[in-house]
Amino acid sequence: MCGASTRALLPEGVNPSGYETRVVALVAVLSGAYRHSHRMVQSAMWEVFGIPMSLGTVNKLRLEASSALARVVESAKTYVQNSRVVGADETSFAQGNVDGCNEKKTKAWLWVMVTPLVAFFEITLSRCTQTAKDLLGENFNGILNSDRYASYNWVSVEQRQLCWAHLKREFIKISERTGVSKQIGEDLLKFEQELFKLWYQVRDGTLKRCEFQLKVQSIRNSIKSCLQEAANYEVGYKENTPFAKTVRTCRQILKVEPALWLFVTVEGVEPTNNAAERAIRPAVIWRRTSFGSQTKAGSTFVSRMLTVVTSLKFQRRNVLEFITNAVGAQRHGTSAPSLLPSVQADDKQVMKAA
Numbered sequence: 001m002c003g004a005s006t007r008a009l010l011p012e013g014v015n016p017s018g019y020e021t022r023v024v025a026l027v028a029v030l031s032g033a034y035r036h037s038h039r040m041v042q043s044a045m046w047e048v049f050g051i052p053m054s055l056g057t058v059n060k061l062r063l064e065a066s067s068a069l070a071r072v073v074e075s076a077k078t079y080v081q082n083s084r085v086v087g088a089d090e091t092s093f094a095q096g097n098v099d100g101c102n103e104k105k106t107k108a109w110l111w112v113m114v115t116p117l118v119a120f121f122e123i124t125l126s127r128c129t130q131t132a133k134d135l136l137g138e139n140f141n142g143i144l145n146s147d148r149y150a151s152y153n154w155v156s157v158e159q160r161q162l163c164w165a166h167l168k169r170e171f172i173k174i175s176e177r178t179g180v181s182k183q184i185g186e187d188l189l190k191f192e193q194e195l196f197k198l199w200y201q202v203r204d205g206t207l208k209r210c211e212f213q214l215k216v217q218s219i220r221n222s223i224k225s226c227l228q229e230a231a232n233y234e235v236g237y238k239e240n241t242p243f244a245k246t247v248r249t250c251r252q253i254l255k256v257e258p259a260l261w262l263f264v265t266v267e268g269v270e271p272t273n274n275a276a277e278r279a280i281r282p283a284v285i286w287r288r289t290s291f292g293s294q295t296k297a298g299s300t301f302v303s304r305m306l307t308v309v310t311s312l313k314f315q316r317r318n319v320l321e322f323i324t325n326a327v328g329a330q331r332h333g334t335s336a337p338s339l340l341p342s343v344q345a346d347d348k349q350v351m352k353a354a
Contacts, residue, residue, distance in 0.1 A: 094292025
């Protein structure tokens with residue numbers, strides 16, 4: 001009919017977006033794994049691959065990849081929640097209010113939960129105890145390796161290993177003060193050095209764990225004695241002198257003192273939270289170069305990509321192939337690839353840690 005508009009049907013197998021699954025995955029990898037801006041991704045797709053696309057298309061393909069990874073990431077969260085040992089850490093993250101999801105302009109927080117083969121990231125608008133419970137699971141039954149941040153205090157001290165790297169920083173602060181604080185701090189640092197000298201021997205296989213446990217007992221008693229010495233001093237409730245800070249720090253550490261020593265008796269537990277801190281470092285770089293995200297969907301993309309990229313690197317699997325398969329599975333209504341390690345890979349990691 002003259003003047004009528006018609007639209008031909010797309011050939012079978014051609015997606016309405018006009019881009020194949022590998023292009024979608026490539027945009028996600030350039031943006032999520034290599035932390036490029038929308039404009040840099042647009043430029044790379046044209047200059048390197050000869051594929052033109054608008055900035056809006058870059059964002060549209062990012063969101064498609066994020067959607068394809070939703071169930072994959074949720075399974076990673078469940079895996080972490082049921083793991084034997086989990087390292088946790090968090091850092092600030094900016095989330096704008098372009099979509100109206102952060103009307104109060106609240107500071108966002110990027111959390112990470114790490115196991116030897118799977119890491120889970122999530123960005124929230126809260127750093128409270130309930131958020132930590134939601135991430136780890138209300139019925140978390142594993143061992144938590146973290147710093148002394150209060151949001152983790154709902155986990156029993158018998159299930160916690162506090163990070164000695166953070167404790168060492170506290171001891172250094174105490175040693176840099178004057179008077180009694182200085183002596184207490186220097187003693188704590190001396191005992192910390194003795195402890196880790198023994199730990200390195202255990203890790204290198206030159207000291208049996210049973211012998212390590214016997215030798216640590218005297219170090220534990222000495223550290224507890226130093227902390228108790230400071231805690232016994234009377235200071236005003238609101239006193240803000242350097243010595244008052246020492247007293248309060250030592251009292252706080254004494255409350256969770258059993259959580260300093262779980263690594264001594266339980267194999268597979270590390271004395272530091274370095275694994276979680278290493279995992280979160282790329283996220284910190286991303287935050288500094290991008291100034292965070294402008295929408296909730298943007299934060300979701302960041303957390304999902306961090307989860308997938310970090311976990312696949314742990315398992316030495318190809319990120320581009322994985323996301324390509326995930327996007328293809330969503331388009332064709334088939335099962336997405338699994339982010340969880342195979343039983344064989346898990347066993348090898350346990351043997352390596354032992």
